[in-house]
Amino acid sequence: MRPFRLYLGGNFLAACGEWLDMVALNWAVLALTGSPVHLGIINACRLIPVFLLSVPAGILADRFDRRKLLIGIQTATILLTLLIGWLFYINSPFWLFAVAVCLRAIFQTMDPPIRNSMIPNLVPEHFLGRAIAMNTAALNLSRIIGPAIAGVLLATLDTQEVIWLGAGGLLIEWIALYVLRPVQKQVRSKNGMLKDDLQEAYSFIKNQRTVQSLLLLAVVPMVFGFPYTSMLPVFVDQLMNLGPGGFGALLSVSAVGAVLGSLWLSLRNEQARAGRLLILSVLGFGLSLLLFVLSTNFWLAAAMMFLVGLTGQTYRTMSRITMQKQVPDHLRGRIMSIALMDRGFIPLGAIVIGAVAGTAGALWAGVMMGAGCLLVTLAVLFTRRQIWQI
Known part of the structure; x- marks a missing residue:
């Protein structure tokens, strides 16, 4: 388990470093340009x-x-992060920041x-579910620690210094990756042509109805539910004052x-009835969102928001665990790359829900989010009942 511990520690510190970088970058761009448009361009x-x-x-x-x-990718990321810090130091034009951020x-x-x-190559097969949950818990913990540290540092250090400190976290992960050695041998694709790789992945998804269901179900909360982080200022201002x-x-x-949701999953020895937990967590996520926007006081809203975080992260972690267990190692990279594209639907959902809030009001936008998660998830379950039996 030493390779996974090295991976987990390095990944956590790198994630904290990325939060330092992201907070410092957004804050500095807005402070330097005074333009939300420029901030939108950077993101x-x-x-x-x-x-x-x-x-x-x-x-x-x-x-x-x-x-x-990963070592090669981290090397390039570290160098480009140092470059972005240097561009702030010399007060470069905005377009140079944008180019450097885009390259990184x-x-x-x-x-x-x-x-x-790579995670399945670092742990025994029976420990895979817990390993994925532990990695998710570490990333969620970085969401709390990283921005908090960034806020303190920005009050005392220059922007480029905070960005360079973030690069330090990436460097520690680079060292961990260099030192660790996988415990499970990687099974590599033997296709000679790019189109053969794509065709093999497509054929696998086409013939695996369970994988299709998992991919379809992944889109639902990304469109209807997870834009809540973008919409939360609107709900707080217009519904709760x-x-x-x-x-x-x-x-x-x-x-x-x-964090608690992913920690709970990391302590489970068995991932039995994963399909049921997956469906119930999405339904709980939608119901919590719905009750949140209908809350009449802060404490009820806080309780619902806690459940939103708990059920939402339980769903995302179980989705990753379940998908990993359905895919052979030589296809794992391609199938997981498709599954991880689900995060790209969050900005799309934010645009749609923001438009609803602008025309019908924040309350109806929130109701659409919660009810959308519930109804579309039930529709997926009704048409693809095998997901309940995973």
Whole structure:
């Protein structure tokens, strides 16, 4: 288990470093330009490569040594992070920041499919579910610790210094990847042509109805549910009149629920009845969102937001565990790269739900989110009942 412990520790510190970088970058761009448009451009530069490069990264993960691929990706990411800090130091034009962020996003987008594909090579098969849950718990913990540290550091250090400290977390992960050695031999794809790799992945999905169901179910909460982080300021302001303090408190409560959900899954010895837990967690997620927007006081809203974090993270973790167990190792990179593209639907959902809030009001937007999760999940379950038996 030493290789997984090295991986887990390095991944946690790298995630904290990425939060330092993201908070410092967003804050500095807004402070320097005073323009929400420029802030949107920077974040678009981070998100656009998700749909373009996720599958190619999965193909690489199946063809080549995953550990060596991650070392190469981390090397490029560290160098580009240092460059972004240097650009702040010399007060470069905004377009140079955008180019550097976009270049770095290319490598950051390729990282998750390869990283998720490598976890089964680091642990015995019976420990896979717990390993995925532990890794998710570490990432959720970084969501709480990273921004908090970034806020303190930005009050005392320059932007480039905070970004460079974030690169330090990536460097520690690079060292961990260099030292660790997988315990399970990777089974590599033997296809000679790119089209053969794509055809093999497509044929597998076409013939595996359970995998189809998991991919379909993954889209539902991403479109209807997970945009809640983008919509939360609207709900807090228009429905609850809580102000920025209430917004921060509710976001923190959600993060605590997410951490506890992934920790609970990491302590389960068995992942039996995974399909039932997957469906129930999505339904619980939708119901919690619905009750949240209907809450009449802060404490009820906080309790519902805790459940939103708990059930939402339980779903996402179980979705990853269940998918990993359905896929052979030589296809793992390609299938996981497709599955991980689900995060690209969150901005799409935010646009749709934001439009509803702008025309019909925040309450109806929130009702659409919760009810959409519930109804569409039940529709998927009704048409693909085998997912309940996984």
